[in-house]
Amino acid sequence: MTISVIIPVLNEEGILHQTLSALPLTGGEEIIVVDGGSSDDTVGIAARFTGKVFVTRKGRAHQMNFGAAQAEGSILLFLHADCRLPDAGFGIIRDVLQKQEIAAGAFDLSITHPKAYFRLIEWGANRRSRFTSIPYGDQGMFMRRETFRQLGGFADLPLMEDIEISRRLKSIGKIAFVRPPITTSPRRWLKEGPFYTTVRDWTLALSFAFFNVSPHRLIRYYEDIR
Numbered sequence: 001m002t003i004s005v006i007i008p009v010l011n012e013e014g015i016l017h018q019t020l021s022a023l024p025l026t027g028g029e030e031i032i033v034v035d036g037g038s039s040d041d042t043v044g045i046a047a048r049f050t051g052k053v054f055v056t057r058k059g060r061a062h063q064m065n066f067g068a069a070q071a072e073g074s075i076l077l078f079l080h081a082d083c084r085l086p087d088a089g090f091g092i093i094r095d096v097l098q099k100q101e102i103a104a105g106a107f108d109l110s111i112t113h114p115k116a117y118f119r120l121i122e123w124g125a126n127r128r129s130r131f132t133s134i135p136y137g138d139q140g141m142f143m144r145r146e147t148f149r150q151l152g153g154f155a156d157l158p159l160m161e162d163i164e165i166s167r168r169l170k171s172i173g174k175i176a177f178v179r180p181p182i183t184t185s186p187r188r189w190l191k192e193g194p195f196y197t198t199v200r201d202w203t204l205a206l207s208f209a210f211f212n213v214s215p216h217r218l219i220r221y222y223e224d225i226r
Contacts, residue, residue: 001094003029004073004145008063010036012081013045015185019079020049024087032070034063060137061154061161068148077142082185085140089182093142096176103173104143104166106135107182111189118186121198126177128202133175134209137162140182143169159222160208160215167209 005023009016020031033046036058046053056066064078075097079085086092086107096105108126111118129135141162151168154161169175189197200221207213 001028001075001097002073003075003077003090003093003142004032004068004071005029005077005079006032006034006064006067006071007046007079007081008034008036008060008067009038009042009046009081010058011038011040012042013038013040015082016042016045017048019081019084020046022084024085024089026090029090030071030073032067034067036060036063059156059158061156061158064161065153065156068145068153071145074145075142076145076148077140078137079140080138080184082187083138083140084183086180086182088180089140092178096178097142097144099176101174102176103147103169104141105176105178106139106141108177108179109136109139110181110183111186112183113186113190117194118189121189121194122181124198126181130177132209133170134163134166135175135177136205138182138184139177141166147172157215158219160205160218163205163209 030052031050032052033050035043035055043053043055052070054066054070056063068076075093077093096102109122111122129139135141151165155164157164166175204218204221208215208218
C-alpha cells in the first residue's frame, strides 16, 4: 500500500529540511508538500525532496485537502512540518490499516525537550487522546484515501479541523493510537509558555468538541495559525 505523506507548510524553512530528511522512507511512499504562501525558502527546500510541491491559499485544512486531491497513495498521512515519525512509522501505519474495523489512526506524542514538565504534557495529551478517541493533528493522523473521500475531507475551518474530522471518523470505525510516538518540536509551548499553551489548547478544544463553540470565535486566542 502506497502512503501519501501530506505536509501543509507556511514559512517553515527553519525546520522543514530536518523533517523531510528524517522521513523513514521505505520506497512505498510519496511526499506532497502544500505551501500556504510562504515568504521564505520553504518551497525551495521542499522541492529538493519531492516533485510534488504545491502553493495554494493559507489554511491548514484547505492545504491538507488540496494535498489529498493530488495524492496517488491508498493511505493518507497528514504530517505537521515540525513532527517526525518513528523509524518503523510507515510499517505501523500499514499494519494498522489492514484491520477493517479501524477507520483511522494516530501516534502517541513525544515532545523533543528534556524538561520534566514536558513529560507531564505528553502524559496528559496521550491520555486525553486515548480516552476521547480524538487525536490532534500533531499526532500524525492517517487513514485510507477512500475513507477520507467518503467523509468529504477536512472541514474548511481556521482551526479544530483535526477534532472535527475525528468526530466523524468515530462514527464509521475505531481510531487506533500507536507507539512508538511521533516526536514534535516544543516551539509553540516555548513561544507562549508551557502552562498557558496547554491550558488554552485544552480549554478551546473542549469548547469546540463539547459545547460547539465556533472555531471562527476561538481563533482570536491563537497568535500564530498555520
